[in-house]
Amino acid sequence: MNDQVKRDKQAVIDAVVGGDLDSLAPALKRLSGSSPYDFVVATEALLNTEQREQHLTLGVYIGSSHMPDFFHAEGVVYGAIYVDGSPFCKRACPVGTGLPIAEVRVIVEAARQEYDNSVLERVTKLKEQFEQMDRLLAGHSFADSKLVSLAHVELVKGQALLVAALTPAAIPAHQNK
Known part of the structure; x- marks a missing residue:
């Protein structure tokens, strides 16, 4: 994780710890730009109200090897701090x-929603x-037209698959979370 991602992730945590609702949205936006993966992890942790108080510190426990940055209690999201619990666990x-x-x-x-859009x-x-590439390739002096045509078809298919993958209506209801 590079320094910018660490700073952006810390800004999200700081907004929660400090109770600063106004800085949460901009911090999440910065994190989505620097690390989409960490953005997803942070947003899931912010919304996941199932609070585990004991976290295994020896090896990897089933489900995840990451201790959440947030703590949920009585309808409030806090930052999480971990202290020694039972042997091999943090509380x-x-x-x-x-x-x-x-x-x-x-x-x-x-x-x-903003990120998804x-x-x-x-x-x-x-x-x-x-389409612009097609126009440019049409004038290329030694481009193999059959290979260009095949590449075009594959690129269009790939783009269509991406659109389908990103459109919730295209996902069966049982798979759309």
């Missing part, structure tokens, strides 16, 4: 002012780029 404890889960949910869902927008713009 999660809340830290900071925290934020009401209902308000966090609104911000997180809006941040996810930006990804879909980029994927749909691929079609325009493919």
Whole structure:
């Protein structure tokens, strides 16, 4: 994890610990730009109200090897701090002012929607780029037209598959979470 990702992730944690609802959305936006993976992990942790208080520290426990950055209690999301618990375990404890889960949910869902829309927008713009490439390749002095045609078909298929993968209506209801 590079330094920018660490700073962006810490900004999300700091917003929750400090109870600063206004800085949560911008922090999530920065994190989505620097590390989409960490953005997904952070937003899932912010919304996952199933609180485990004991976390195994020896080896990898089933489900995840990561101790969450957030602690949920009585409708509030706090930062999480870990202290020694039973042997080979750490006990999660809340830290900071925290934020009401209902308000966090609104911000997180809006941040996810904004990110999802930006990804879909980029994927749909691929079609325009493919059309431009077709025009450019038509004038290329020694391009093999059969290979160009085959590449075009594969690129269009790939773009269509990406659009289908990113469009919730295309996902069967039992798989759409």
